[in-house]
Amino acid sequence: MYDSGKIIAGLLIFVLFVTIPVWYNRGSAGAVPDLELPKDAKTCVLPAAEIRAEHMKLLNVWRDEVLRDGERGTFEVDGKQYQKSLMLTCMKCHTSKVRFCDRCHDYTSVNPYCWNCHLAPVE
Amino acid sequence: MDTNRRNFLKVAGISTLAGLGGTTIVNRLIAGVDEAHAAAAAGAEMEQKAAETIRYGLVIDIKKFQQDPSLGEKAVNACHQIHNVPKFPEKRDEIKWIWMTHFENAFAESPNLYQDEANQTHLLPILCNHCDNPPCVRVCPTKATYRYEDGIVGMDYHRCIGCRFCMAACPYGSRSFNWRDPRPFIENINRDYPARTRGVVEKCNFCVERVQAGLQPACVEAVGDSKALVFGNLKDPNSEIRQILKEKQTIQRNPSLGTIPSVFYIV
Numbered sequence A: 001m002y003d004s005g006k007i008i009a010g011l012l013i014f015v016l017f018v019t020i021p022v023w024y025n026r027g028s029a030g031a032v033p034d035l036e037l038p039k040d041a042k043t044c045v046l047p048a049a050e051i052r053a054e055h056m057k058l059l060n061v062w063r064d065e066v067l068r069d070g071e072r073g074t075f076e077v078d079g080k081q082y083q084k085s086l087m088l089t090c091m092k093c094h095t096s097k098v099r100f101c102d103r104c105h106d107y108t109s110v111n112p113y114c115w116n117c118h119l120a121p122v123e
Numbered sequence B: 001m002d003t004n005r006r007n008f009l010k011v012a013g014i015s016t017l018a019g020l021g022g023t024t025i026v027n028r029l030i031a032g033v034d035e036a037h038a039a040a041a042a043g044a045e046m047e048q049k050a051a052e053t054i055r056y057g058l059v060i061d062i063k064k065f066q067q068d069p070s071l072g073e074k075a076v077n078a079c080h081q082i083h084n085v086p087k088f089p090e091k092r093d094e095i096k097w098i099w100m101t102h103f104e105n106a107f108a109e110s111p112n113l114y115q116d117e118a119n120q121t122h123l124l125p126i127l128c129n130h131c132d133n134p135p136c137v138r139v140c141p142t143k144a145t146y147r148y149e150d151g152i153v154g155m156d157y158h159r160c161i162g163c164r165f166c167m168a169a170c171p172y173g174s175r176s177f178n179w180r181d182p183r184p185f186i187e188n189i190n191r192d193y194p195a196r197t198r199g200v201v202e203k204c205n206f207c208v209e210r211v212q213a214g215l216q217p218a219c220v221e222a223v224g225d226s227k228a229l230v231f232g233n234l235k236d237p238n239s240e241i242r243q244i245l246k247e248k249q250t251i252q253r254n255p256s257l258g259t260i261p262s263v264f265y266i267v
């Protein structure tokens, strides 16, 4: 093989270069965000796995039912009545947007525009 | 290559024809839209049946606002506070859901050279009329503004694209546009109700969030027992608002436009 030295060195540099993100973030990238859960509330409106995966869809369903169909009734979870509302239900337990919502959203690099209008609790 | 060119020419030819016959096509499209409307109307008829029992309305007693000018201030402040309506320093940015104005501004169809003194000097409140035939709803391309079955004309800010067609369509100037980010200009934020963002239109929502939960509108509550504002169901012949409408002569703003307002004024 001609110029094998140059080729192998080049390949090595190339491999190192394309794997920069892997070794540069070594150790830190995998850390799952640490969420601050509500202290006094034991149950969410859905089981944890479901609300984690589906909360954005649920919020859209609530929005449409309340705002467009005028269905403003409450629903019951574990004997307690809840409104279909981000500000009046979710954020009454999750009182810190910064230490709950933002931690996951930042980690997954999503930027929901809920907060352009909706107001988070004072922190 | 040849077939591509052929297809291209076909499309170009058809487009030219369409361009030449533009009016016919447009007319046809309009006919199609009408059909769609008819179909939607048929579906809505069922809903309409259910809706036949409620239509919310408001009676405003101008005399009471003249006798006690603090009532107007109370109503406006209550509404703007509870709904996070911003207060911009510049008039051109102004956002308002309910505000006080002169008689001749509110009732442009009743000009009177020799107006009585009370109406000349005093102000009366105006707000969205929650028209039964609302032009704002008809023009909104995204259905961001829409009519509930109970007659309230609502806004869904999630959908509003800020085209401002509704502002052009509303003959009462009931709507305001957020030219700037309103958040820094809200005094005493109410954290139980959302704010708005730059680029959306907003207006009085007849306190839909309160009324549909069985409460009275905030402005009505703010004027207390004065009965300067009376809110109720226009379709219930026994309601307080219907009793008032039966006893007192009332007028509506610009009735000749056919918008059929749900807000009535006792002069």
Ligand code: SF4
Binding pocket: B127, B128, B129, B130, B131, B134, B135, B136, B137, B153, B169, B170, B171, B172, B173, B174, B175, B203, B259
């Ligand atoms: S007053 Fe204006 S904004 Fe209100 S329903 Fe009528 S047309 Fe629409």
Ligand code: SF4
Binding pocket: B139, B140, B141, B142, B143, B144, B145, B159, B160, B161, B162, B163, B164, B165, B166, B167, B200, B201
């Ligand atoms: S500004 Fe918003 S509410 Fe008004 S017509 Fe456009 S989309 Fe509809």
Ligand code: SF4
Binding pocket: B078, B079, B080, B083, B097, B098, B127, B203, B204, B205, B206, B207, B208, B217, B218, B219, B220
């Ligand atoms: S009905 Fe509600 S939203 Fe409309 S002016 Fe009164 S307080 Fe404001």
